[in-house]
Amino acid sequence: MRWGDVYVRSCAVVLGDREPVEAAVAAGRYDPAVREAHGYESIAVAGPICAADMAVDAARVAIARSAVDPADIALFVHAYVDEQGPEGISEPASYVQGMAHDGRARAFGLRQGCNGALAALEVGAMYVSAGGAAVLTSADKYARECDRYREDQGGVPGDGATAMVLGRGDGVARLLATEIVGDGRFSGLTALDPGRFADRQEYRQAQRKRVMSMMRTMTEARRDCVRAALADAGVEAGDIRHWLLPYSGRFLVDRDFCAEFGIEDERTTWGLGRTVGHFISGGDSFVGLTHLLETGAVEAGDRVVMLGDSTGFSFGCAVLEILTKPSWQVGD
Missing domain, CATH: 3.40.47.10 (Thiolase/Chalcone synthase)
Known part of the structure; x- marks a missing residue:
């Protein structure tokens, strides 16, 4: 949008x-x-x-x-x-x-x-x-x-x-575009009835199949969300100076996703995120944006992407353009 x-x-x-x-x-x-x-x-x-x-x-x-x-x-x-x-x-x-x-x-x-x-x-x-x-x-x-x-x-x-x-x-930044992608097809993943299956092994195989399908859908939805937001903003991944990712642990980082969009750690705020943890209402990227603005780590013209990810069923992306450094910088 x-x-x-x-x-x-x-x-x-x-x-x-x-x-x-x-x-x-x-x-x-x-x-x-x-x-x-x-x-x-x-x-x-x-x-x-x-x-x-x-x-x-x-x-x-x-x-x-x-x-x-x-x-x-x-x-x-x-x-x-x-x-x-x-x-x-x-x-x-x-x-x-x-x-x-x-x-x-x-x-x-x-x-x-x-x-x-x-x-x-x-x-x-x-x-x-x-x-x-x-x-x-x-x-x-x-x-x-x-x-x-x-x-x-x-x-x-x-x-x-x-x-x-x-x-x-x-303002200090202009909102260029947002995109929300929702996919609730797997919200009943844990509700499979074991009684429908001949034995425990068949039940586990069905669960594994659904999990793998969900993981593929999550990856596709996350990528589609970012691609749509970038397209609406009229920018490419290479134009983005800062990527504000969820502060999930490093083990959960989607390396293929980061490689596709050229997201390197130094272009994120993980240095801050590793000291504060993950905010389950989705505030991670807002913490990161505030940090960038308060510390003067952004310049006029920088493009910033904010990302959200809710348990695999809802994804959000926003693209901003920094217009000026705010008067309320507070230092490191």
Whole structure:
């Protein structure tokens, strides 16, 4: 989807304190072989603050940085996955809007897993195109019964929140294009009924066949998503200066995908990602963009790609062009 008058006015991030992963390994919480394969150095772990309040803090900073008149803010979109808090709050999007914004605005909650923040970006761009400004937030805080280091063999969840203000007319970056690709055909993968099969071996073979088919579909969908966004933006992969990938562990990186688009580690923000972990509401690329802008690591004219990937069933891509270095650089 091509955009003509949608700009990133500002963005902000709130992160938990860095917890060294070696401490988790020493405590028997994190398998050293998995740690070695994925390459994390530390994970952002928040204290007693709830996820929604981190989003409120990030939104307040982003709104202040944007210089947007609060009366012009027409929309809040909050992407999330797990419990947001505070206790008794059933509509976290409305809570974030009410606490961060002195006025009225539409407030929508969006749950699309690790593609949530990218999906919120596309929804926000639609509203901005119709007039007004939009605030996009995402928030994560690990609060499940199992240990964050043992939940799965993929990315270790980090705690934090992101915020972005979109508007018309001007900004630090122009949104060139977005693309969302959804494919839910394999959402029932784990629901195969063993009773349908003659024996356990036949059941396992059927499961393996479905997994392999799903993996091929995931690869195709991710590539189609990026190709479509680049085409709509009128750029090629070689024109992209920064690729903001999900902060999944190194073991999960699709090397063929990176080779196709010429994505090298130095053109990503993995150096930051390995210190904060993976944000399951899809905020990884927003953390990366904020880092690039705050540290002055981008120049006017740089093209940036943001990517999201939700459990293989939803993929997002956004292409931006940096227009200027912001006044709110904060150093390294």
